[in-house]
Amino acid sequence: MILEIKGLSAGVEGNEVIKDIDLTVKSGEIHVLMGPNGSGKTTLANVLFGNPKYKVLGGDVLVDGKSILGMKTNERAKLGLFMQFQNPVEIEGLGFIHFMRTAKETISGSRINFKEFMDDIKSYMKELDMNDEFINRPVNVGFSGGERKKLEALQMLVLKPSIAVLDEPDSGLDIDALKRVASAVSNAAKSSNIGLLIITHYSRILSYIKPDYVHVMIGGSIAKSGGIELVEKLEKEGYEQFTGKQ
Amino acid sequence: MAIKDMYTALAEKLDKDYAKLGEESSEVYKRNYIPLPGDFNIIEKEALEDYEKEAGSLAEELASRGLRFDAIITRTKSISLSKSITIKEPEKLSEEELMLLFGNSRSDKYLMYVLAHLDKVVVVDAENADFSASMLAIAPGILNIAVITSAKGGHKAEVLELLMSVGKKAQLGLLNVGSVAKGSSATVTAIHDESENCTVLSFASNVSAGSSSFVLNSAYLGGSIVHARNMISANGFGDYAGLNDMGLCTVRQQMDILNYITNGAEGTKTEVHSKAVAQGDSKCIMKGFAKIEKGAKNSTSYIYQRGISIDRSSYIEALPDMSIDESMVKATHSSAVAPIDENSLFYIMSRGLDYDASARLLLFSFLGDIVSRLESNYARIIAVSLIEKKLAGAAQHHIPEINAGMTPVFSKAEGIEEHYKYNR
Secondary structure: OEEEEEEEEEEEOOEEEEEEEEEEEEOOOEEEEEOOOOOOHHHHHHHHOOOOOEEEEEEEEEEOOEEOOOOOHHHHHHHOEEEEOOOOOOOOOOEHHHHHHHHHHHHHOOOOOHHHHHHHHHHHHHHOOOOHHHHHOEOOOOOOHHHHHHHHHHHHHHHOOOEEEEEOOOOOOOHHHHHHHHHHHHHHHHHHOOEEEEEEOOOHHHHOOOOOEEEEEEOOEEEEEEOOHHHHHHHHHOOHHHHOOO | OOHHHHHHHHHHHHHHHHOOOOOOOOHHHHHOOOOOOOOOOOOOHHHHHHHHHHHHHHHHHHHHOOOOOOEEEOOOOEEEOOOOEEEEOHHHOOHHHHHHHHOOHHHOHHHHHHHHOOOEEEEEEEOOOOEEEEEEEEEEEEEEEEEEEEEOOOOEEEEEEEEEEEEEEEEEEEEEEEEEOOOOEEEEEEEEOOOOOEEEEEEEEEEEOOOOEEEEEEEEOOOOEEEEEEEEEEOOOOOEEEEEEEEEEOOOOEEEEEEEEEEOOOOOEEEEEEEEEEOOOOEEEEEEEEEEOOOOOOEEEEEEEEEEEOOOOOEEEEEEEEEEOOOOEEEEEEEEEEOOOHHHHHHHHOOOOOHHHHHHHHHHHHHHHHHOOOOOHHHHHHHHHHHHHHHHHOOOOOOOOOOOOOOOOOOOOOOOOOOHHHHO
């Protein structure tokens, strides 16, 4: 799959937040999008998934050459796109297994073998060092920030998308948990040829996931793209080199 | 005086009195009151025989789908397959049973009506052992019944009621009475799946004797108008009294549900958990009233109400109220009504489900919280099946789908995720 963002501008509540973004992500590639708070990273993720709160003001988003802007969120997911939420919502009463099974069957368009499905989930949970009890709770209810991030990662592993946008997968995770989650995501990306667009403030996750491309987003636009060396520069000089603030 | 004469005298007096009474005494409740149609109790008498046949066919269909009941009740035909369930004519009740039925009779004018026109009284007695019973009641046009659930000797009684109706016009009246002796417990689950032209009159009361528990679970899914008045109390030291209910209102249905809990003794606990979903020009009023009487020290009382109003044509009102006459108590309430949560919809849709499926899943989960409070798996399966069907079809009066080979696994901790589908 090829996800192409071409000259995309979008906003929320009348304000233009992202401006003229160009970015291409292919299955199997790992991209990192870094930037300070309020630079528009999460807005970009939401626009890619058709969140109705956000309005596209210009440009296009293509999957394998076809525009997806007219598609609903669920249709984009069925194409093979996945979004890991920065702040996943709590859904009282909805069991995780019921939710995931429904999602998996909807996306695949066929009934799944429940035993195999559960075996897969348990194996991924082991990889993520998750307690069995987590999946017996309603979706995200009573979870700490780090546990929610693990549950989001688990969903990605179960649904096996072609391209996943991970919005701050590292926030709320302690060092050990970060290592586990990053390794599991990285392994899945390699074994299932998943393209990743990782949105983050910090470089620490990149100790465990090696990106092919790094992009820096400032004020709603991509200020710089490059390789891993860009991260090293950011570590030394911060975002101020792009914002002009001293 | 003979029991028959006593019943007749009481019924005649209530019948005479009820017509004179106003429908609501509280000013707040008057403003939020769903009136019953003036002709709710007038059923075409000549059609009743045909309706009886229709009710019989419905019972047979339910049996053919794998639903099993310990007792089946219609207006003229009733059968009990259990020694612990006795179906009585109202004129043949004992004095004690009459007291249980009529003790709270003046709490609502329509309760007075139901008692004055009782067709059958079902007595479930768990005197010597823990006991679980299920019953099916079908209103063939009209049916007024009372169910007395009695638990004694430290035992536990669990009763499931599935309530349905047939006929062009129908009215079903139900009074549940719990009689729970010291150290015993009773749980009654009433699933209302009446036809869309049925007026539902539903009531509950109880007596308790200390260290006992009485819980009434109600799922209001059917009927055109539901008028429910559940008034339960914890009157003995350490008693627990709980009301869990859900209302799923679609297609111009109207529900007026009052849950009234009373802490009448020291160390008691009472709770109300109500949830309602309204769509399609429907209306649901959730009234929750907690009364803590003088002397009920160290008691706790909690009213929880939540509603989701799907569209602009539907309406939900949550009205919590408390009257506290004792200072050493803990009394809280929490009520909220909102449209369906857009963030949750977006989250579910991002996993591939379309808008309608996501909304159904959210609503199902919302009500699933109450379903998970049902202790009986059989009750959960019936409730889940009916909710799923109603959400999918936006109509009412469905036949629940039951798979005889399933081994349902369901716990409060697990929510709805392990419901019967996975065990087929």
